[in-house]
Amino acid sequence: MDKEDIDDVGHKYHLELVLEDxxxxxxxxxxxxxxxxxxxxxxxxxxxxxxxxGELKNTDEADSMFxxxxxxxxxxxxxxxxxxxxxxxxxxxxxxxxxxxxxxxYVIWQNSTxxxxxxxxxxxxxxxxxxxxxxxxxxxxxxxxEMVSQEIIPWQMTVLWHPHHGVQVTxxxxxxxxxxx
Amino acid sequence: xxxFWLAPRGPGHPVDVRVPFPSLQPLKAHLEANGVSxxxxxxxxxxxxxxxxxxxxxxxxxxPLSTNTFDYATYHSLDEIYTFMDLLVAENPNLVSxxxxxxxxxxxxxxxxxxxxxxxxxxxVWIDTGIHSRExxxxxxxxxxxxxxxxxxxxxxxxxxxxxxxxxxxxxxxxPDGFVFTQTQNRMWRKTRSRHSGSxxxxxxxxxxxxxxxxxxxxxxxxxxxxxHGPYANSEPEVKAIVDFxxxxxxxxxxxxxxxxxxxxxxxxxxxxxxVPDQQELHQISKEAVTALxxxxxxxxxxxxxxxxxxxxxxxxxxxxxxxxxxxSFTFELRDTGxxxxxxxxxxxxxxxQETWLALKVIMLHALDHLY
Numbered sequence: 001m002d003k004e005d006i007d008d009v010g011h012k013y014h015l016e017l018v019l020e021d022x023x024x025x026x027x028x029x030x031x032x033x034x035x036x037x038x039x040x041x042x043x044x045x046x047x048x049x050x051x052x053x054g055e056l057k058n059t060d061e062a063d064s065m066f067x068x069x070x071x072x073x074x075x076x077x078x079x080x081x082x083x084x085x086x087x088x089x090x091x092x093x094x095x096x097x098x099x100x101x102x103x104x105x106y107v108i109w110q111n112s113t114x115x116x117x118x119x120x121x122x123x124x125x126x127x128x129x130x131x132x133x134x135x136x137x138x139x140x141x142x143x144x145x146e147m148v149s150q151e152i153i154p155w156q157m158t159v160l161w162h163p164h165h166g167v168q169v170t171x172x173x174x175x176x177x178x179x180x181x
Numbered sequence: 182x183x184x185f186w187l188a189p190r191g192p193g194h195p196v197d198v199r200v201p202f203p204s205l206q207p208l209k210a211h212l213e214a215n216g217v218s219x220x221x222x223x224x225x226x227x228x229x230x231x232x233x234x235x236x237x238x239x240x241x242x243x244x245p246l247s248t249n250t251f252d253y254a255t256y257h258s259l260d261e262i263y264t265f266m267d268l269l270v271a272e273n274p275n276l277v278s279x280x281x282x283x284x285x286x287x288x289x290x291x292x293x294x295x296x297x298x299x300x301x302x303x304x305x306v307w308i309d310t311g312i313h314s315r316e317x318x319x320x321x322x323x324x325x326x327x328x329x330x331x332x333x334x335x336x337x338x339x340x341x342x343x344x345x346x347x348x349x350x351x352x353x354x355x356x357p358d359g360f361v362f363t364q365t366q367n368r369m370w371r372k373t374r375s376r377h378s379g380s381x382x383x384x385x386x387x388x389x390x391x392x393x394x395x396x397x398x399x400x401x402x403x404x405x406x407x408x409x410h411g412p413y414a415n416s417e418p419e420v421k422a423i424v425d426f427x428x429x430x431x432x433x434x435x436x437x438x439x440x441x442x443x444x445x446x447x448x449x450x451x452x453x454x455x456x457v458p459d460q461q462e463l464h465q466i467s468k469e470a471v472t473a474l475x476x477x478x479x480x481x482x483x484x485x486x487x488x489x490x491x492x493x494x495x496x497x498x499x500x501x502x503x504x505x506x507x508x509x510s511f512t513f514e515l516r517d518t519g520x521x522x523x524x525x526x527x528x529x530x531x532x533x534x535q536e537t538w539l540a541l542k543v544i545m546l547h548a549l550d551h552l553y
Contacts, residue, residue, distance in 0.1 A: 022520070085368045086256050087526030119519035121369065143369065145522055147443075148492050150386075150407035152369045
């Protein structure tokens with residue numbers, strides 16, 4: 001990793017990293033990236049440019065299975081606490097969790113600075129929103145864990161997904177903490 | 182059909198009412214038509230009831246009858262862990278004893294297990310888990326370590342040689358109030374449960390409350406913050422109890438405080454970037470300990486001083502213990518690196534404890550071979 005200070009602009013990091021498929025640890029791909037953190041007073045999310053060397057694995061089959069399963073549900077999917085307190089995730093909820101993980105990556109990106117380190121801590125609540133078009137829509141309430149402050153930050157995000165059109169976060173907002181927390 | 186939970190008393194007094202689904206719309210319309218304001222306290226009472234029932238069924242598990250039938254691969258309640266401790270002592274009275282070192286804010290006993298083959302005030306190793314209550318894999322690992330010491334104290338050469346000359350002190354639930362709170366109210370609770378005047382917010386970060394750079398950068402003076410250092414050093418009884426114990430004992434040679442998550446092995450300092458005088462030795466020990474840890478399941482750890490490896494943190498445990506003269510002061514951050522974070526699946530408890538134990542043995546053996 002290299003760091004470059006650019007006057008009046010910010011800090012630019014040059015990174016070489018290896019992407020690892022979380023579902024298949026032996027499947028890796030090299031990646032180079034440039035991340036520009038703007039000056040704090042600008043209040044802008046970091047700029048990211050990247051190149052992937054090679055191809056990511058094909059996930060068509062798993063995508064279709066999940067898509068068709070949700071599309072054919074009679075009642076909208078609703079679930080809470082994924083994982084639960086003991087780290088359990090019901091097998092049929094695993095794709096819902098992975099989708100939240102991807103979507104939270106966008107939220108994290110948009111809210112990151114050089115002094116933050118976010119992780120998705122838990123999905124508190126997820127509710128499917130039925131749509132008349134081909135997209136799947138989920139309304140998530142998640143908890144983000146910020147490492148430096150150690151805060152647990154509730155966040156709401158609306159996520160759209162389609163196997164051919166990828167993931168979109170159409171709306172997201174930080175939520176207030178409850179009094180009991 | 183309206184079920185009043187707080188009955189009408191007269192004008193100016195609020196009323197709480199459970200409304201069956203078919204009556205929701207008519208009632209809302211009626212209230213609105215009459216200018217009566219309302220708010221929703223519980224959206225779905227049935228969901229709460231169902232949830233409570235599952236919780237209670239889970240809680241009705243039998244308390245363990247022996248440490249041999251205890252399930253180490255699952256998370257336990259405070260009662261179950263305290264019962265485990267008593268069982269361990271009863272089964273091994275010549276090796277294990279239980280000491281109460283103080284009481285928590287909510288008056289729960291703070292217990293330390295002492296593993297000793299005899300002698301008087303032998304040089305000792307201290308290990309604590311669960312100082313941050315939401316880091317559940319740590320208390321669970323502490324339970325496993327306790328059993329491991331009992332199982333291995335004769336036949337494992339390294340452990341036997343340690344116990345020939347040294348005692349081991351193990352505090353499994355260092356923050357019992359927080360732990361109970363994570364089980365009953367908020368799984369993500371980190372701090373103690375103390376109230377300090379002038380704030381509605383509860384709790385102090387017990388790993389910012391020690392007298393080492395107390396109140397400096399790397400802790401918060403905001404009582405509502407997760408890293409609130411507290412009104413003064415050792416304000417928290419959970420911290421004070423350990424401070425008193427360490428000072429009274431006077432012969433602790435290695436001190437290890439265990440957290441999760443991030444997969445790190447850390448040594449002082451957190452409050453300042455000045456390296457400790459023993460930096461090189463601690464760095465070398467860390468390297469060996471991490472190598473031993475990884476050898477089991479390939480788990481990757483990074484190591485270094487707190488301030489260079491994670492972030493600046495003031496008022497931390499091992500900064501204080503190091504400054505007390507306890508050279509071999511270390512902090513672990515156990516599995517994982519964020520995929521499950523605090524919600525580590527129970528099936529990872531035993532592998533985590535097993536690999537961590539190998540690292541702990543490296544530290545203890547080094548202390549044994551370099552007593553000072």
